[in-house]
Amino acid sequence: MENIINSIRNLFTTYGFRCASIVVATILIVNLIKKPIVKKANDLAQKSGMDKSVVTKNLTFLPVAVAFVLETLVTLVCVKFDFLALDFGRITSCAVTYGALAIATYESVKKHLEAYASAKNGSVEKDEKTTVSSSPTQNLDKEKSTQNSKTAEDVPVHFDVNG
Numbered sequence: 018m019e020n021i022i023n024s025i026r027n028l029f030t031t032y033g034f035r036c037a038s039i040v041v042a043t044i045l046i047v048n049l050i051k052k053p054i055v056k057k058a059n060d061l062a063q064k065s066g067m068d069k070s071v072v073t074k075n076l077t078f079l080p081v082a083v084a085f086v087l088e089t090l091v092t093l094v095c096v097k098f099d100f101l102a103l104d105f106g107r108i109t110s111c112a113v114t115y116g117a118l119a120i121a122t123y124e125s126v127k128k129h130l131e132a133y134a135s136a137k138n139g140s141v142e143k144d145e146k147t148t149v150s151s152s153p154t155q156n157l158d159k160e161k162s163t164q165n166s167k168t169a170e171d172v173p174v175h176f177d178v179n180g
Contacts, residue, residue, distance in 0.1 A: 020129045028122060036115060039091065043084045043119040050083075051076055081116030088112050 029037040058072035088111050089103070096102040 018133055021126050024125055039084060039087045039115050040118045040122060042087055043080055043115060044123050046083050047080050051079060080119045081113055084115035085112035
């Protein structure tokens, strides 16, 4: 759980409030739009035997589209609704960057959540198995060795907009 908070905190400290808020909002809006579409696609695939990718093949562009809309709205507010002052080149490049950050952040947080859930489920099973074990010191040694080993998920990933 701490890894998830660190990921979001690093996003805010690295890119600033505006970028991070657009990325987080993009993740939330994309999931609100995407989950019902995927569910309907699965239902359609089961009923008709059609492949669900017919419906979901263009969902990969959704984070960039949502980030584009959000960045356009934020920029409009910043320039006091002066439509002539909008720089669509900058808005588009920011939207692509924010969409990529949203996908990367979502996947990272999803892996951390899955690891957290499996650790919680595994700890219940591990506790049941450790009571059967003959030596309690062996269990402590195993727990210490697994706590000291670092995985790829423990290493923070930093993205830099400037290259």
